[in-house]
Amino acid sequence: MAYISVKEGVPGIRSLFQFSPETGGPLCELAEILLRGASPLSSAERELIAAYVSHRNGCAFCRNSHAAAARCLFGDDKKVVDELLREQNGISLSKKMNALLDLAGKVQLGGQSVQAGDIESARNAGAEDSDIHDTVLIAASFSMFNRYVDGLGAFTPGEESAYLDMGKRMSEKGYHL
Amino acid sequence: MAHIDFQNDLPGIRGPMVFRPETGAVLNELA
Numbered sequence: 001m002a003y004i005s006v007k008e009g010v011p012g013i014r015s016l017f018q019f020s021p022e023t024g025g026p027l028c029e030l031a032e033i034l035l036r037g038a039s040p041l042s043s044a045e046r047e048l049i050a051a052y053v054s055h056r057n058g059c060a061f062c063r064n065s066h067a068a069a070a071r072c073l074f075g076d077d078k079k080v081v082d083e084l085l086r087e088q089n090g091i092s093l094s095k096k097m098n099a100l101l102d103l104a105g106k107v108q109l110g111g112q113s114v115q116a117g118d119i120e121s122a123r124n125a126g127a128e129d130s131d132i133h134d135t136v137l138i139a140a141s142f143s144m145f146n147r148y149v150d151g152l153g154a155f156t157p158g159e160e161s162a163y164l165d166m167g168k169r170m171s172e173k174g175y176h177l
Numbered sequence: 178m179a180h181i182d183f184q185n186d187l188p189g190i191r192g193p194m195v196f197r198p199e200t201g202a203v204l205n206e207l208a
Contacts, residue, residue, distance in 0.1 A: 023207065026203050026206040026207040027207065029203045029206070030200065030204065030207065033199050033200055033203060034200065037199055037200075038199070114180065116180065119180045119181070129181040129182055129196075130197075132180065132181050133181055133193065133196060133197055134197075137193070137200055
């Protein structure tokens with residue numbers, strides 16, 4: 001149960017967007033631009049970064065919903081999502097994506113955890129400035145979203161099936177209030 | 178020194194906001 005009076009039964013961050021539409025509007029817009037707007041990274045890759053950062057922050061709602069969206073967007077390659085979240089070795093992702101996920105992990109720890117060597121590793125794997133920028137902003141933004149959801153105790157469905165439709169809707173329609 | 182080339186010399190968050198105006202605008206709106 002949420003720590004403040006939000007509409008009952010509305011899951012996760014959507015209940016908070018409804019509670020405060022003034023902030024909900026721009027936050028939704030930010031998610032839409034970050035995950036669906038123009039970027040050298042595919043939407044599937046960006047959803048994967050969002051799910052990974054949420055996983056590391058222990059935010060079950062954001063992890064499960066963005067992992068579900070990533071599975072839909074990866075299609076036949078959806079196994080990478082679960083490989084990553086189970087921290088299995090030999091994940092079938094590109095060198096660039098692995099380096100960007102490492103970078104996202106550093107941002108999740110704190111901005112000052114990012115060192116020149118992390119950027120160099122990403123560049124050596126083929127990342128350009130825009131890849132690096134978008135990865136850092138997604139990781140930073142999702143660390144904020146994760147804290148917003150869990151800091152207010154937003155309703156987090158426990159059953160995995162609840163996230164299937166959510167992920168499908170997010171993958172097809174994006175993020176609009 | 179910044180980790181990427183923002184193509185401007187603006188301080189702090191303004192550098193990345195101008196580098197990527199689509200996200201910069203919505204971050205400004207949020208602030």
